[in-house]
Amino acid sequence: MPPAQHSLTVRLSPSTTDTALAAALTAAAELWWPGDRRPRLWTESVPAPAASDAAARRRAAEASRPVASGHRLRAVLLRYADERREGAAAGPDLVLTADGSALDARSLRVVARVLRGDLAPEAVTPLAGPLPLDLRLDEESRCLASALAVTVGRYEGTSAVRVTVPVPARDRPPYALGALDGYAVFAADLSPGRTVAELLATEPVAPADGEEPPSLELMASDGPAVLPTGTDSLPVPAHQVACIRHQLLTSTPSTLLSRLNPLSEAESTEQLTLGASSEDPEALRIDEAFAAQVAARPDAAALTAGSTTLSYAELDARAEELADGLYAHGIRPGDLVGLCLPRSTDLVAAMLAVLKADAVHVPLDPEHPADRRERTARDAGVRLTVEDPATLTGRPPRPAAPRGEPGSPAYVIHTSGSTGRPKGVVVPHANVTALVDAVREDFGLSPDDTWTCFHSAAFDFSVWEIWGALLTGGRLVIVDHWTTRSPEDFHALLVRERVSVLSQTPSAFAQLAAADRAAQETVAARLVVLGGEPLDARPLLDWFDRHPEDRCRLVNMYGITETTVHVTAATVTRRDALAGSRSVGRPLPGWSVRVLDAHGRPVPPGAPGEIVVGGAGVALGYLNRPALTAERFVPDPLDPAGRRLYRSGDLGRLLPDGTLEHLGRIDDQVKVRGFRIEPGEIRHVLLEDPAVSAAAVTVTGGGAGDAASVRIDAYVVPAPGSGGDPGPVRQRAARLLPPHMVPATVTVLPALPLTANGKLDPARLPAPGTRRDPVTAPAPAAAAHEAGPAAALAAIWCDVLGVEAIGPDDDFWDLGGNSLYAIRIGTLARERGLPGVPLRQLYLTPTLGALSEALARKKT
Incomplete structure (x- = not known):
């Protein structure tokens, strides 16, 4: 064409x-x-x-x-x-x-x-034409097409680029008129390992009959091409094509295509500085910054949990008492202390006590299986695990001693690891105080604010919530376990406590927004910080209808545990929601963002590459993992202070205006309800089971921004003589993995399907195991009551869980249920005239039959 x-x-x-x-x-x-x-x-x-x-x-x-x-x-x-x-x-x-x-x-x-x-x-x-075409390219045209393909491949992050190449008609008269010359397709393979010689040997082919030609056309060497990149069109500058063309002519035939660089030295430097911030936030120890707030406002409310409120002076005194107890138990500067405590005033006081003792706290979520907690504590080498703060009270005061520097470790938070061994991220005091200082003015953080601590201490979003409040003089409201699982109860707490600063993952916020829509009173938050997982901005339009932008500011923050919770911030507007923006904004003051290729070079503006973070938030590394630390925490050639960069493994693009778009993960790592997991860790746990000889793990769902639908399924090949029962395999995994990592199903196979190269072929894995004994009548326990409620509840489970039939003995959690699905079931039950299904009840009676019986009793 x-x-x-x-x-x-x-x-x-x-x-x-x-x-x-x-x-x-x-x-x-x-x-x-x-x-x-x-x-x-x-x-x-x-x-x-x-x-x-x-x-x-x-x-x-x-x-x-x-x-x-x-x-x-x-x-x-x-x-x-x-x-x-x-x-x-x-x-x-x-x-x-x-x-x-x-x-x-x-x-x-x-x-x-x-x-x-x-x-x-x-x-x-x-002439009317057409004439036969000469598909042979001279060296100049072939080189130019190759250069254009390489440049476009860098901008679009693809290894297959098709270029429309003009080719002459054969036997054309010298002065002919008509549409006689034609077009061939130059299909460039830019896969890893491909060389200059292989690319230049590519032969163009005539387009097949009816085939749409590539939209990319070979251009003159002095003109730009406008190519689609993401949702916008960014120009591919002609001088970059010329730069690649020069390298193709001057490189050796064996030169890898990945070594070619379309950017000049000046352009590379410009890209490196595009995502940098020249500001340097204040760096202090966390306990020193907290002490300043105690001195300034000793009687002001610091911490609320239920009916208990502690002032700044009372919280400080409680932390001092616990720090004395830690010293009495042999804790010394630099020791690691496990904290296995529910969200409470004692949890926050114990965190502060560990820091006052110049030690390092390691959060161990009490909701995780005991075996998981023990493994984490053993891996970290904790000297003491605190499960009951009472064991630390009544001890003599510890001797006065100088405290460590702001750069000394404050906490270790573990993230999922592909080898089955969680990675402990070591974060210093200075990173946390720099984070708070970086946003204090922009976010208007002040003693007038009330925050919530909604998230687990083992999830680094809690670091932002706790210290964002206490280092700016605000009040922190602790949200208990069951309230975090009920959007209606959480909404009531926000209204009752007049919370002004709210932090949520997009998944949880979607549930809260629905509760806000149904409630008579709306929350009075002036700032909502969204983070922990990618944000789909489109559903926020309903929130903006009730909470205009001039009264409630929504901020989307991209961050990583290894770079201290947050890296960038973008205020989300109604316009962004309408456009479905994927922008995560610009780096925080003191942080820097670069987007680099596999060789550590800046990619062109708007082109995809690995997000690499530098500046004030980069952690000290992985605990006791020097090889992995050296691989992911790399020297920053531009930092005179010798600080390192963190290679995130995230895919993104840095736009010409300095804003970052997050495009997902490069590797197999995924986000499940805000938690970063490696499917490899789940597979490793399965393979440790003597009853399993081979295993595969798949993660599906999550389309259209629905984080609740993310589903983990496992496939195992039983070891000889093991019997092949998947139940014990899943039960063992549940003892070693946190709830969000436990597979929804374990399907037994005689062998895993493999490709011709001997690798797992995910496309040939069967659908996960189906349920049995569908409900066609009320469960026996509910037979004395009308059949309607049981059948209606079964239909709700089918709708939410995406299964065809539910049996009375089927367990909600075994079917792939999670806390977000539980909330949906409760909402649908009320909409369909059934009694509400409190999350606590679903934990107590997780099978359909038992839950139907409990609801029937509640109704009578």
Whole structure:
């Protein structure tokens, strides 16, 4: 398929007259196309000199204007302000634009020669075409197509680029007119390991009949191509194509294509500084920054849990008492202390006590299985695990001692590891105080604010919640376990406590927004911070209807445990929600973001690459994992202070305005309800089971931003003589994995499906095991009551869990249920006239039959 049109601009002699040129055009057209629509000459005056920018813009505008329907050719004569001046060196410009289906580029040049008087119109031969094409490319065209493909591949992050290449007609007469030349497809394979020689050996092929040609067309070496990248169009500069072209000509044949770089040294430097912040936030120890708040406002409320509120002075005193107890138990500076406590005033006081003792706290979520907690504590080498703060009270005061520097470790939070061994991230005091200082002014954080501590201490979002409140003089409200699982109860708490700063994952916030919509009173939050997982901004429109942007600011923050919770921030507006923006904003003051290729070089602006974070938030590394630390925490060649960069493993693009778009993970790591997990860790736990000889793990769902639908399924091959029962396999995994990592199903297979290369073939894995004994009548326990409620509840479970049938003995959690699905079941039950299903009840009676019986008793 030819391009829509061709254009050519010709500079004419100063002596050219409109009348002579119009006559020449008319005479030629009558000879070439008798009886058809003939072009006429249009003359336009440009009130600017021929060499001016205004004249250049006018020429470009005329060249891009479409040819009128049914016409082959448009001819426009542009006369300039300085053209008729005495001694003018240049004449007018003739802009010729041809319909691509009628005239090709060479035909347009023939027309121009006739109108300039260099060729007699009788020498020209109009042809209807088409003619056979010569698909052989000369070295120049092949190199240019290769260079364009490599450059576009970098911008679009793809290893397969198809380029439309103009090719000449064979046996074409010297002065022929028509759409005679054609187009071939240059399919460039840019896969890892491919060399310059292999790319330059690529032969173009004719497009198949009916095949749409690639939208990317080989361009002149001095013009830009506009290519789709994401939701916008960004220009691929011609000089970058020329840069790659030069490298192709000068490189050895064995040079890897990945070594070619479209950016000049100056452009690379510009990209490295695009996502950097010159500001340097204040770095202190956490306990020192807290002490400043105690001194400034000792009697102000610091911490609320239920009916208990502690002032700053009371919280400080409680932490001092616990720090004395830690010392009495042998804790010394640098020791690691496990904290296995529910969200409570004692949890926050114990965290502060560990820091006052110049030790390092390791949160161990009491909701995780005991075996999991023991493994984590053993891996970290904790000296003491605190499960009951009472064991630390009543001890003599510890001796005064100087405290460590702001750069000393404050806490270790564990993230999922592909080897089955969670990675402990060591974060220093200075990173946390720098985070709070970086956003204090922009977010308007002050002692007037009330925050919530909603998240587990083992999830680093809690670091932001706890210290964001206490280091700015605000009040922190502890949200208990069951309230976090009930959007209605949490909403009531927000209203009751007049919470002004709220932090949520997008998944949890979607449930809260639904509760807010149904409630009589709305929350009074002035700032909502969303983070922990990618945000789909479109569902926020409903929130904006009730909470206008001038009263409640929504901020989307991208962050990583290894870079201290948050890295970037973007205020989300109604316009962003309408556009479905994926922007996560600009780096925080003191943080920096770069987007690099596999060789550590900056990618072009708007091109995808690995997000690499530097600056004030980069952690000290992984606990007792020097090899992994060296791999992921790399030297920063631009930092005179010698700080390191963190290679995130996230895919993103840095736009020309300095904002970052997050595009997901490069590796197999996924987010499940805000938690970062490696499927490899789940597989490792399964393979540790003596009853399992092979295992595979799949993660599906999560489409359209629905984090609740993310589902983990496992497939195992039983070991000889093990019996092949998946139940004990899943039960063992549940003892070693936190709830969000336990597979919804374990399916037993005789062998795992493999590709020809011996690798797992996920496409050939069967659907996860189906349920049995579908409910066609009420469960026996509910038989004394009407059949409707049990059947209605079964239908709700099917709708939410995405299964075809539910049996009375089926367990909600075994079916892949999670806390977000539990909330949906409760909401649907109320909408369909059933009694509400409190999350606590679902934990107590998780099977359909038992839950139906409990609800029937509740109804009576």
